[in-house]
Structure formats: structure tokens, C-alpha cells
Amino acid sequence: MNENNSSNPLVSNGTDNRWMKSLQAFDRSVWILVVANLLPLVGVFFFGWDARLILFIYWGENLVVGLLNVLKMVCIRGGVGENSTKLFMIPFFMVHFGGFCAVHGVFLVVLTSEFGSGGVPGEQGGVMSSLFPDSSFWIGPLMFIGLLFNLVSYIWSNYFQQIWLPILSLLFSHGYSFYENFIVPKKYLDRSLAAQMFAPYGRIVVMHVAILTAGMLVVVLGSPTPLIVVLVGMKIVIDVVAHQIASGAGLPMLTSFLKNRVQSHVQNRQGGND
Numbered sequence: 002m003n004e005n006n007s008s009n010p011l012v013s014n015g016t017d018n019r020w021m022k023s024l025q026a027f028d029r030s031v032w033i034l035v036v037a038n039l040l041p042l043v044g045v046f047f048f049g050w051d052a053r054l055i056l057f058i059y060w061g062e063n064l065v066v067g068l069l070n071v072l073k074m075v076c077i078r079g080g081v082g083e084n085s086t087k088l089f090m091i092p093f094f095m096v097h098f099g100g101f102c103a104v105h106g107v108f109l110v111v112l113t114s115e116f117g118s119g120g121v122p123g124e125q126g127g128v129m130s131s132l133f134p135d136s137s138f139w140i141g142p143l144m145f146i147g148l149l150f151n152l153v154s155y156i157w158s159n160y161f162q163q164i165w166l167p168i169l170s171l172l173f174s175h176g177y178s179f180y181e182n183f184i185v186p187k188k189y190l191d192r193s194l195a196a197q198m199f200a201p202y203g204r205i206v207v208m209h210v211a212i213l214t215a216g217m218l219v220v221v222l223g224s225p226t227p228l229i230v231v232l233v234g235m236k237i238v239i240d241v242v243a244h245q246i247a248s249g250a251g252l253p254m255l256t257s258f259l260k261n262r263v264q265s266h267v268q269n270r271q272g273g274n275d
Contacts, residue, residue: 029177030174030177030178030181030182030244031241031245033173033177033178034178034240034241034244035241036170036174037167037170037171037173037174038171038233038237038240039233040166040167040170041054041167041229041233042229042230042233044163044167045226045230046226048163050163051229052215052228052229052232053113053219054164055229055232055233056109056113056212056215056216056219057109057113057160058164058167058168058171059208059212060105060106060109060156060212061153061156061164061168061171062168062171062175062208063102063208063209064153065168065171065172065175066175066201066204066205067094067095067098067099067102067205069175069176069179070094070098070197070198070200070201071094072179073179073189073192073200074087074091074094074194074197074198075087075091076183076184076189077192077193077197078189078190083194086194087194090194090195090198093198094198095146096143096145096146099145099146099149100142100145100146100148100149101205101209102149103145103146103148103149103152104145104148105209105212105213106148106149106156107132107148107152108216109212109213109216110129110132111129112213112216112219113216113219113220131151132148132151132152132155133148133151134147134148134150134151135147178244203243204239204243207243208236208239211232211235211236215232
């Protein structure tokens, strides 16, 4: 009986419980994330959306991730002086992360040809010139925050009818994950403020590169349905992997799987040689 279990890639050295916990977490929060990511395809097939709208939706999701990371930083309970450190690190994160998303948003607007009349970037009275904030009000690094506000205002005012439901679904998905994988297991008790501040950047960098690459493909190929389906599929894979790693389930599950597969393969080879 033990030999059968040892050859099973899912059961070895007590890792079955870890597998079950990982799969249960996958069933709860990851499937909600997958469903939320599939909503743009509904818009493509039934409402004639193009890739530009989907790229704006995914850009907006980055802001959702940043907002929830601020909440995580607020919840973290550190040692002496941690609360006073928050007074610096949280605003710093908001300016830095917000500026990161703002610059990415500008590139996205450029790639999707959202220019002023005549399609000339920065034309007087055009979209590009209206995005940049008033330097007399937004001073220094706060210019990036002003740029972000203008981008959100522009996208929201022009595409509200199409994007409000997908954005709301992604907000619900990430909010559920925040509760299920951060609040319930009380990760705020042992997570450092610095580690949490940098936590979303790995995922965001990958997503920014993927979105900008997709934007360039849209410029070259237009908005064919197969490209949109591939984009959504890649986004789901990135989200699931990032979610599992962030929740602490992905790496142990993958490590256990690979370890048990190798053990099973070695045992099968040895059995065949005998």
C-alpha cells in the first residue's frame, strides 16, 4: 500500500494535505479571478469590443492591485515605529506605483492611437495635450499623480459603459483574494512593510510588458478575434501563477508536484530495470 502511494505524484511524504489545501484555494479565489478575466471575451463576441478596450481594462486592473496593496500596508502590524514608517512608505508607494502606471497608461494611449483630431500626438486641444497635468498645481513627483488622475478621467469618461462591469468584477475578484489569502490567514501579522510595498511590482512589470506588447500587435494587425483570445488566455495564465505565488500556494504545490513526478519516474525506471 505504501509503495502505491509513493509512486503517486500527488501523495508523498505527507504532501497530499498541501496539495488539497492548494487546490481548495484554487477553487475559491482563482476561479473567481478566471471568470472575471473571461468577461472581456463576452464583450468581444457579443458586443463588438476591440482589443483597445480590453487593454484599457487590464490597465485599470493594475490600479485595483495598487489600491489593495495600500490596504495591505495599512493592515500590517509591525514592531515599534512601524506605524510612523507607514506615514512615509504608503505615500511613497502611492506616488511611485501611481507614476509607474501613469507612464504605462500614456504609452498605451499612444499605441492605441488615441490622439487628438487628425491623429497627431499632442495636437493643440487633442487628447495627449489634455492628459498632462497643470505644473503650477502638481509639483515635482506629484506630476505623475496628476497624470494618472487625467488618464483615469479620460478613460472613464469615454469608455465607462463598456468597462465598468469588467473593472467591477476584477475589483471583486482581487478583493475576495485579499480577504481569503491575506486577512483570513492573518498574513498582516508576519509580513514586513517593505516586503509588502514591493510585492505587486513583479506581477505589474510582467503585465505592463504583456499589455504593451499586445498594444504593438494591435497597431500592426488591427484587432482580430484570435489575437484577443490569445491575449486573454495569456493574461489568465499570468494572473493564476502570480496569484498562487502571492498566496503561498503556488510554489509549494509546484515543488511538490515536480518532486513527486521525479520520484515516480525514478521508481518506474528502477522497477523496469529489475
